[in-house]
Amino acid sequence: MSRVTVEAAFGYSPIATDIVWTDITRYVTLSDSKGISITRGAADELSDTQTGTLSVDLDNSDGRFTPGNASSPYSPNVRRNTPVRVLVTTLTGKNWLAGGSSFESDSHGWVPTPGDAPQAYGRDATHHLAGSFGMKVTWTGVNTGGGLQSTVYGLKIGTQYTASAYVYVAAGSPAVVIKCGGATSAASTVTDAFERLSVTWTTTSAVATLQLTSASSPPAAGTMVWMDQAQVEESATVTSWSSSIARYHTRFFGMVTSWPMGWEGLASEAQLVASDMLKWTSRRPALGPMVVEEVQGDGAQLYYPLSEPEGSMSGGDQSGYSRPSMTIRQSGTGGALTFGIGTGAPSDGLPAPLFEPASTSDGKSLQCTVSPRLTSGGAEGEVIPGDQVYEAWFNTGTSGRVFMKWARGSAPAFDNGIYFQLESGTGKLQVVEYSTFGSTTLTAATPNLANSQPHHFVWDEESGDVWVDGVQYAIGTGVHTDMLLLTVGSTAGSPFFSDPGSQHWVGTVSHVAAYVRNGADGPGPSIADIVDHYQAGLDGHEGETADARMTRLASYVRIPGVTASGTFSTVASQGQLGSSPLSHIRDVERTEGGRLFADRASANLVFQARTVRYNPTPAVSLVYADLETPGVEFSDDDQKLINLITASRPGGATQRIQDAESISLYGVYEQQLDVLKTTDESVTDAATWAIIRYADPQPEMRQLPVEASTLGTTTYRALLDADISSVITVTTLPSQAMAATVTSTVEGYVERILQGRHFLDFHTSRSDTDSVWVLDDTTYSVLGTTTRLAY
Structure with missing residues (x-):
């Protein structure tokens, strides 16, 4: 027996971590011609896998699936990108609960009730009905004390079901109940022994949740119960527990791309059309350099790559928080600051501004007002919690200069802040903290950084440490809130107070970023993630x-x-x-x-x-006569023939690999192979492996259609579990076939679920194409046939 379930998550993103699903199975139209269609994978192993698709015919007689219909119970969330999934439930006995077995190996899908978790739960050997384990639940002392639940799929709408579970309530612990389908059982009455609880209801949904919770609110913290042998059965009364449990096979997960709807006469129909998550990867036209993507992806709240072209007069914020641009600030006279002519992080391919001051006190720097502030201690009004992290890349051959400064921007006599420089003479990193009470200079034990090489810098307010080129230096800086003024390339303060500054930077500065973190486990990126930007910028x-x-x-x-x-x-x-x-x-x-x-x-x-x-093991074996469908297709053509490859890698040699015998027989079938290998040898290996496999491709089965619903449950389950790269053996083929038995690898499939039918049409390729040599193996060490070395 099998049943299908279709769910949508109205109002959620497909990448959300807290998705709540809505069962829409009752509106799915299943007939001899209408139902659910799914495509997945590729036509063959040499083609790219394609975005998977889903199409579901829906009854829309009440307009619930009409986008923009305010009377829809799902309004206003009938929209694009709604998550959707399809599951098939298979059953060999009567227990529809996949989490219904006796907890001998794992927790079988039982999880805490969302928003109402117990103090603890897990397999335990203290009390059990069969085997060696039951499920122990320890209650909290608030609300209901928590709950544990398991979801069941594939129920028949309008049918009576009975849920049951055996419970062992320790003396002194509260009575418990089970809940399912909106109904609640009577409370337990027995302690220090197992008692069976049950509840019967008529389902209005294909999905139900069986829950175990306490009967008192709140129970005493630390009290407990054990559970074993849970069951959901299609019956008006409770019967004996069955260990033959259901299995749930997810057939599709993705997002709605459109809700086309129309009418047949006056009957409204809608069609849910969805794509799987491979489509998500094609939505952006182009990625920035790795270092840019990682800074932005880690949630920088201020980010100036400073990669504007030559002729620019300001640098823009690319954090998405709409910070003001950094503009050029003149100190004294002379000097130059030119965008677009310097070199920033080694791997990013982006230009950087070049700072060329006339002297330490005469030159140009970049400056902006940080509005709104990143954090605030309340002295300037609103409290904005969090710890700051600053980041930048720099390159200089001159020590004793400042590359970045953060300040409150007050008058010089009352200002306070922090700036980062290279120690005069040694080129070591120095951090200067200053206020109206004076300044403190902290020196990190770095090597000479004024060596005309690019360096990556990170400062963490929480730990007071700095990182240079991925190496941590503990220096013990303090707390700096209400930073309002960011200066790159000098100590210049606010222009409103005639504070021109000095120690003008000579060289480049780029990828200036700032983050806010709220505790080690709170919102914001980890320090390790930010420090990892060094590798992205250094060598990609x-x-x-x-x-x-x-x-x-x-x-x-x-x-x-x-x-x-x-x-x-x-x-x-x-x-x-x-x-x-x-x-x-x-x-x-x-x-x-x-x-x-x-x-x-x-x-x-x-x-x-x-x-x-390599050397795959078949997942399922089918007898040809059991396929119950026409359309099994064998091919012997030149579609996959490759006997000459020109291969290359970035910064490496261009190499030519061929099979002379194949060329003499069939002519030249050439392919270009451009790969991101790290050595010329590995490029040769990749090209050689392709030539070995496809210089003379053998006949193969390319289409394997199966009427899966006519097969036994074990075989049916194996077919539902089969996916891309699974291997299927077909035996007892007709005498005209190339062999009585063939073994093929799944490359993709087309799937149709109709009323009482489940049709799978697999795209397949020869499995032995990927067989490789195994020493002294009777199958994979046959001289001249399977003695192929893979890479």
Whole structure:
């Protein structure tokens, strides 16, 4: 038995961490011709995976799915980007609760009730009905004491269900109840022994939540209960517990791209059209350099890259907080400050302003009023909590000069603030804190930084420490709130008080940024994340593994995570970026030779290394006669033939790899391979691996259609679990086939869920294309056939 559930999260973003789902299953139209359509993956292994799509036919007779309809119960949130997901529930017995087993291996999906968590919960061996474990819950002393819950999917609307659970209430602990479908059981009456609680209701939704909570509000903190053998069954009365539990298979997670609606006569219909999270990566036309993306992504509340072109007279804020521009401030006479001709962080490819003063007291600096203030202690009015972090890149060959200053901007006799300079003679970093009571100079034990090389600087108000080029120096600075004036390149104070300053900087300063953090675990970026900008600006994270790079690029477009599998190789720098996020992500995917696609169950991406496909084990075996569909397709053509590759990498050699025998038989089938490998040898390996596999591609099954709903539950579940890179074996093929048994790798599929039918049409490729040599293995060490070395 299987049932489908469709949910939408009206009013939420697909990357939100607190999504609350609304069941819309009852409005889904399922018939012989209408229902749910899903596409996923690629046509073959040499094509890019495409954005997955979902189409759902909906009954819109009450206008609830009409965008802009104020009478919709979902108004005003029937809109683009609404998260949507589709699940299929499979059942072998009668227990619809996937979290209904006896807690022998894990917690089976039981989680704290949102906003009402118990003091503690977890598997425990003290009290249990079967096996060795039950679920122990310890109550808090507020509200209900907390709750523990598990969600059940695939219920039949309008049908009676009964939920039950065995509970063991310790003597002195409060009675407990279970709740499901809006109904509540009678309170427990037994202590120091297991008692079964149950509740029956008629469901109006395909989704229900079974909850365990106390019957008193609030219970005494530290009191407890044990639970075992929970169940939700399609019955008007409670029956024996079944260990044959349901399984939930998420078929799609994504976001609505449109809500087209129309009429058949007077009957209104809507169609939910959605895309998976791969679409999210293609929305920005171009990324900035890595260092820019990371500063902005970590929430800088003030950010001046200072990368304006030559001829500019000011530098703009790119934090998104609309800070005033930095303008040129003249001190004394002479000197120059020219945008666009200096060099900033090594990997960003951006220019920086060049400071060329006439003397230490005659020159030009950059200055702006920081409005509104980043933090405030209340002396200037409103209290604005938080600790500041300052960041900048600089390059100079002259010591004894100031590269950045933060001040209140008062008259010189009453001003206070902090500025950062290089010690005269030694070039060590110095921090000067000053006020009306005097000044303190703190010197960090850095090497000589006035060495005409770029350096990265971070100051953390909370710890009082500084970081230079990723190295921490403890110097013990104090607290600096109500900083109103930012000066880059001198000690100049407010122009309103004729404070021209001195110690004019010689060289460049760029990527000036400021952050606000509220405690180590509070809002704001971690210090480690900010310090990590050094690597982004230095070499664009040259040499990090492909999965780490993929996670980094995904974070630039706010994808919450990347689920990686396999063993990954390293990739070269992408410091300058400059193209669309998806373009750069594809570069990493191609370099790794892996597979990237959207997760079916979350907003994450999935990234598989090429090693995932080496010598795969089939996930499911099908008998040809059980497919119950026409359309199985075998092909033997030159679609994938490659026998000559010209390969290159950034800063490396251009190399040519060929298979002379294939060229003599078929002619030249050439391909250009540009990858972000870190050595010429790895480029050769990548090109050679492609030539080995495709110089003479063999016949293969490319389409595998399956009427999945006609198969047994075990096979059906295996097909639902199959995804991109899963392997399927088909046996007992007709005599005309190239072999009686073939094993194919899933590259993608088209899926149709109709009334009583579930059709899967897999795009497949030969699995043995990815077979590699294994020493003394009877299958993968056959001389001349499977003795292929992979990289």
